[in-house]
């Protein structure tokens with residue numbers, strides 16, 4: 001390092017939440033490689049030492065101790081003259097817990113800065129966990145460069161970056177734990193460009209990569225120079241480490257142009273997120289493999305393809321469980337799909353077991369027509385048998401309900417809802433069709449499945465059916481999926497009024513029925529397995545509705561409030577408020 005140049009290593013890496021020792025070892029490995037590449041400083045993402053998001057685990061004093069101890073050990077190791085480390089970690093100071101970034105260099109913890117803006121919306125809960133830090137000043141690195149360290153949400157508004165610039169920061173280095181959702185790359189870039197324009201400083205945006213419960217971190221880190229040029233773009237959905245070279249010219253730091261990786265967008269990004277989310281869930285927990293029911297329908301076929309791309313065919317077992325309603329084509333399609341994917345394929349007929357249930361209940365149910373009970377017994381028989389395989393072989397059961405079904409409660413509790421993780425939980429049925437077609441012509445980098453057609457054409461074009469009674473199709477109970485999904489997107493993603501959805505051209509009774517189904521199925525969703533977040537609003541941490549909920553939108557037009565009735569808002573009682 002000189003007063004006019006330095007090399008910064010960006011480690012876009014995949015921590016495991018709670019694995020403090022393992023994450024510290026990851027830092028060591030990156031630091032070793034960075035040192036070999038001549039780096040002066042190596043940077044890792046937000047809260048890397050504990051993994052992001054640590055949720056309430058970070059409130060445990062024993063966990064806080066483990067983080068501090070590991071940080072001190074890493075700090076001591078920087079006394080070897082190698083690269084310094086910018087480490088994200090939880091930090092206790094004055095009895096308060098902060099989301100922090102520490103500069104470890106020369107054998108000590110040179111400086112610690114705290115996150116100011118704590119996100120508390122959507123999937124985030126940071127205000128519940130951390131105290132907000134004071135507005136920060138920069139950190140002087142080796143008497144050569146003043147680094148501003150805005151942590152993730154800190155760059156989503158002007159204040160922190162502005163304060164850093166005013167107090168002398170020369171480069172903004174932002175460690176992030178920013179989960180994937182559709183369109184997030186553009187949002188991040190807009191935010192980063194705005195901070196660069198306001199401050200006139202270059203900005204390094206370093207994001208975590210990997211799956212953590214329902215979140216997938218896509219990486220896609222980048223560097224913008226002070227003129228808003230993209231000088232580095234790291235890949236999405238993969239670990240990567242790159243060196244960035246900085247020169248001081250005319251009193252300002254400039255990042256030399258580096259590699260610009262192509263990053264997945266649109267459906268390709270969604271598919272890559274499903275693969276990475278399932279892979280990390282299974283691998284970080286340590287399952288030897290997964291099992292799923294393969295019905296010949298498109299949902300289970302797509303889940304099987306995702307599982308094979310995530311884990312490799314040798315870790316996926318598919319089971320066809322025909323009942324008396326299973327069409328010969330379903331058997332043929334399931335087998336063809338399993339063969340194309342190269343997975344182990346088993347058949348367990350369920351007619352006898354379902355009949356045993358029916359006869360056990362026959363006395364009590366005498367005189368009643370077979371109805372949804374009979375449908376659900378088939379689904380539950382399958383769910384029970386699949387869980388028996390899971391118990392015996394240690395395979396995690398992949399559950400396959402898409403977002404359209406999970407929204408409407410079109411799935412059986414303790415039946416096809418059995419399972420540990422759902423890779424397509426946040427994909428509407430119309431997304432499922434597009435992604436299945438996509439997978440037949442493309443697969444993400446690092447996918448472990450075969451090239452080419454893995455979901456037979458017949459599965460793509462067949463009308464969806466649960467095959468739980470004679471000649472059943474999904475459209476007997478639900479509106480066509482294009483209509484259903486458009487209404488659900490309006491209700492879930494945009495929280496639109498029923499009246500507005502009707503005004504946009506949808507049939508009144510259909511919208512009212514879908515709204516009722518959506519609210520009524522809350523109890524099922526509360527018991528559902530977690531699954532990969534893809535949309536702005538998943539049916540998980542993003543959408544926390546009461547189960548007991550007597551409200552329903554009856555389709556009335558928007559109410560115009562009467563300001564004349566209001567005598568005081570946000571002031572002492574009785575004062576008038578100037579609207």
Ligand SMILES: Nc1ncnc2c1ncn2[C@@H]1O[C@H](COP(=O)(O)OP(=O)(O)OC[C@H]2O[C@@H]([n+]3cccc(C(=O)O)c3)[C@H](O)[C@@H]2O)[C@@H](O)[C@H]1O
Nearest residue numbers: 372375376379405409410411412413416465466468477523
């Ligand atoms: N608010 C509430 N809180 C707690 N529990 C509540 C509840 N409301 C009902 N329940 C309970 O839930 C039970 C009803 O739920 P559940 O047993 O699941 O049954 P249910 O929702 O009545 O039926 C499942 C539906 O999903 C369809 N399905 C099943 C399987 C696969 C597919 C497919 O797409 O392929 C479709 C099936 O055709 C049927 O229409 C009630 O008997 C009651 O005990």
Ligand SMILES: Nc1ncnc2c1ncn2[C@@H]1O[C@H](COP(=O)(O)OP(=O)(O)OP(=O)(O)O)[C@@H](O)[C@H]1O
Nearest residue numbers: 293294295297298299300320321400416464465466
């Ligand atoms: N005959 C079957 N054999 C094995 N598993 C089944 C069978 N029928 C249903 N399942 C399991 O139950 C899940 C729910 O069934 P469902 O019919 O909704 O899904 P699908 O068959 O994959 O897709 P589609 O909704 O297009 O029919 C399936 O994804 C599958 O995992």
Ligand SMILES: NC(=O)CC[C@H](N)C(=O)O
Nearest residue numbers: 119152153156177178179
């Ligand atoms: N960890 C964070 O602060 C994340 C919040 C941020 N707005 C993001 O998703 O990028």
